[in-house]
Amino acid sequence: MRTISQLFYETDVEDITDEEFDKTIIPYFREQRAKFKEAEARGGPAPRQKRVDVPKNLDLKDLDLSNLKL
């Protein structure tokens, strides 16, 4: 199954399956909410949440080699 990063930033929304919503996206955020509510109940600060990574798919054709000196 695709990662949440791929689903957010690399997938056409019309191609995201029901299963991917139900088993990847929704549980990801529900787990965050559970941790947040635990921290609030303890009176602590909101837990730091790692941002969903924008995929770094570096393609050679994206590189600017115009100033490359060999």
Place this chain on the structure above:
Amino acid sequence: MTVLIDHKPPENRKAFLSSGVQFAWDSVSMGAAKKCPRYYYYTIYMGLVGKEENPHLKFGIEFHSAQEYLDHIRVQRPLEDKDLREALRLVMRETGGRDPDTGIFSPWRSIHEKKNLESLIRAVIWYFDEYHTDHYKVIQLANGKAAVELSFRFPVGLKYDSEQLLYCGHLDSLGQVADNVYGLDRKTTGGALTQQFYSQFSPSVQITGYNLASRLVYNVPSQGVVIDAMQVGAGFVRFGRQIIANTQAQLEEWLTSVTYTMQDSIRWLDNQFWPMNESACTMYGGCTFQSICSKDPGAREMFLRAGFEQRAWDPLQTRGTDA
């Protein structure tokens, strides 16, 4: 006569008479006029908006869109996860863009720390879970429709050239808590949900207008408006609600006040001069046009053309259920 801007107002302005008088108002245009006549002139009369995307506006609009979708289901049956799934698909679809030539979809990529696709999805899911069992129940109107996304307009008792001046708006919903009926308006903010946050809604052009509309237009004994607030943080969302009530005298005072502002706007138009309210320049994080107004009048046109584009603001546009 002082010419403020060389180009003309947008052509498709439905809320304006041919004379240039605005006859249909809403909280955005009324708020602009009360803030500063010059700000009103730029944003409403000339319809200027910044060329850069506003992530706060986009976030708010799309969150409302998801809730409107879910509200229509809520009134018929309890929500299920399949409904949440479709609401998420809706916001991902609406926030992204599809290239008209290639058909390739691009998701929303916002660099804003708090208002981005991830925080929007989080807000929709967390709100769904927070209010899954909600004490606030949407009511049915006399016409049998669910009282969600309610567009309204009513005359304010003033005419210009035989045309009634109107006040328009859209209320998120009307509902019941215990035995009392309230309007509901959803708000998103990056700041904490303190008493200071809620105090901005009284007095308030928008909220008092909603209170009046729910009694006048929908003929329900509304006790006030529930501010359904959401603090959007970098990795969390907090929720809170508070009721804003207004007395009959406050509602009448609001009505008198808006007619004064409408008459002021006609005077600015007649004089072809919209004065600046310099006291408002630095409020609420600073006015969008402060950098324009701080320049010599002869230089402003160039900067306006570079930084802004035109669109016609339309208070008459209805959404959802009409009154």
